[in-house]
Amino acid sequence: MNPPFRESLLSGEALGQRYALAVPQTALAGATGNQLGRRAGTSIDFQDYREYQPGDDLRTIDWNVFARTDRLTIKLFREEVNPHLDLLLDASRSMDLEATPKAAALLRLAALLATAAENARCTHATWLASDGFLRVANDTLLPSAWEGFNFASRQPLDEAFAILPPRLRRLGIRVLVSDLMWPVDPLAILRRLADGAAAVFVVQLLSQADTEPPEHGNVQLVDSESGEEREIFVDATVAAQYRDALARHRESWDTACRQTGARFVPLVAEKLDTSLPALEEAQLLVPA
């Protein structure tokens, strides 16, 4: 793999040691795992009593209570669950924008989240959205062992959903990391992500080149994905219009996220380290 990418993964992994994934309550349900779920289960941690109902496991009848009350009462124990993080990474060309650290920041953030998930004893899966959603090689291991990152896709994220959708775990925590730089109705994406999810986080990772328009003068803009070119003269008016367009774009995603119960977190690649409190604020990470 590209050495800088490896370094980014290592850096993110080291940074992630300081955090744990904030697992929401809704995520504490599901298959047997190593965490206590919010429902009754088979762990050894007592949770409550309730009357016996036909079909209950006779082994859970508290015979001491039966002896005192002559009523069949069963002991409920906390369920043991294994929360899961599905990390969906945008692997389109725009995420490896030339002269920007977007790709490195993406890998660093992904490694951070995966490591934080490990710290929170969550399983995790990492998906790369290129020509369909594909699992990252070795994604079950530590991020430093991940392989196969290639930011060459020209497919927008919604196309990837259509071609090969990810197999997302129910009640999992789903984090989409992308620059969201394609024209689409955010609700269409978010509804698919939110379906069966415990929590959905949309992290918009932009570079400063994305957030700030070019300096005044003539600029030949080249679309990193389609290769389309446009020549424009950038002045104060055009720069302001660009900032307005970006703000409207973010606003549309934020609104859509709120409509679907997701959280929208905008980040700047160049300021990733200083932007991590935003992830804590969004209750995605907690200090370990």
Next chain:
Amino acid sequence: MPFLTYPLALLAAAAIPALAAIYILRNRYRRRQVSSLMLWEFAVLSREGGAKVNKLQLPLVFFLELLALALLVTAATGPRWQLPAHARPLVVIFDDSASMLASSGGAANAPRARAAVALDDLLKSRKFLSIRLVLAGPKPRVLASAVVTAPEVRESLGQWTCQAPDAALDAAIALANDLGGPQSQLLVLTDHAPPGTEFSGDRIQWWAFGTAQPNLAFVNATRTTHGDADRVLLEVANFSATASASAAYRITSGSNLLRSATLNLEPRARQRLILNLPANTPAIEAVLADDALAADNRVTLLPAVRKRIRVQNSLEDVALRTLVDKALDSTGLRSSLSAAPELILHNARVTPAGTNAWGFRILADTNNATSHTGPFIVDTAHPLARGLALDGVVWTTGAGQGTNQFGLPIVTAGNTPLLTTQTDALGREQVTMHLLPDLSTFTATPNWPILFWNLLTWRARETPGVMESNYRLGSEVAIRSLTNTVQLLLPGGASRTLTKSAEEFILEPETPGLYTVVAGVSRWQFAVNLLSPEESDLNTAKTGKWGEWEKPEETRREYASVLWLFVLGALVVMVSHLFLVTHSKGRV
């Protein structure tokens, strides 16, 4: 035409391309990859809507800065503009000599054509109060009246034919000075450099358009009487300074070829050709092969004029009459008395009556004879005295004629008139000679036949017709006629009527060729040939410009400063620039 006080300030114009370079570099399209064009759609739509014309995308302030810079640079040069009120008169002096037509590469390369083009360019670029044109031939001549515009000048240039054998440029400049006044500017258009090593003509510009080149030419051509025959002398010169030349020539008379040969001439050498022709041979023409100057390659020679005078010798003394007859016969100018005499020689104190003949009387009074040995006072300007050498001559006269009672003295000894002449009321000349031949040595000297040759020549000159049949271009042609007007047929076929203002018609032919004079029933012809070695020698021809019309301080007086105009313009542009910068919401 504008005038720049400090032309070196134009170097500051280098800032203009520098400014352009800065803007072009600043405004060139910088390539920038973006994540997506979706956020730029507003700008794309706007451009596609109507901004395609401005491909360079150079802002308006650039052009304003460019204009301001250009105005300031121009202002720094101290521009001055010629005001109509300050325009000065121009006098153009045209070299009208034949060498102005010399060209080996077509008429357009001739100095005359090049000078005309240069003059046209000058008149287009500069205004003059008035323009006077002076033609510098053997004598300067003013062309038309004052003109102002270039087309008017072009119209007058038709008279600039360049046929003259000489150009009196000094006299033409003097005339131009008188004509234009002290404020005038003089322009000389010629084909050679100004005289002297350094030209310092005040208010004069000397423009030369000549080119040094080899040329073969007839420089002399005469046809004289030689007994009963005519002798023709032709002289051909090679005016090349370095190269030998072969001169092929042909001499024809009508359709008859008289001679055709080739002369080999060393550089700057001349060679003479002599032909003896019968007296009745009509006009002959000698032609050289074409070269740089065409006018000197052809000469026409008419038969020499043979004017003879009918003389009636009525002298009483036989010995003297014999002496006179011998002298008359020796001149070859005496004809037989087939008609009324034109000259009567006699001894009478009175003028012969009833005739238009001139009189020549010899008074040989032997009383109180006095011998004179000199010194003799001779009026050498008189036709009769030409060639007389009286030193050592013993001239004896009779007494009694002490006072000058016979007219203007031509030869005197002290206060004693020896030879006098008087014009009577009919215009006849009556010459009186006091001489005792027996006691004088005058008749034994060459002065005796010379005197009669002078007498007959003078008389012949006063008879109708032309004195000579062949002239050099530029020389005066005198025509005597009994009528008051004559018709002159020019070589080109045109004709002019001449009116007598004196005893004879004097004209100066302007072009080479054959002229015919018609006076009543009489017709005379004469030929004019260029024959001007100075014009044929093209080695001194040169191209260049010398002299200035005015000193810079004079030019400043003539031109008003327009610096303020450019400074004002620059200020307006800069204010506009400031307005744009502050009110354009960043689009600058």
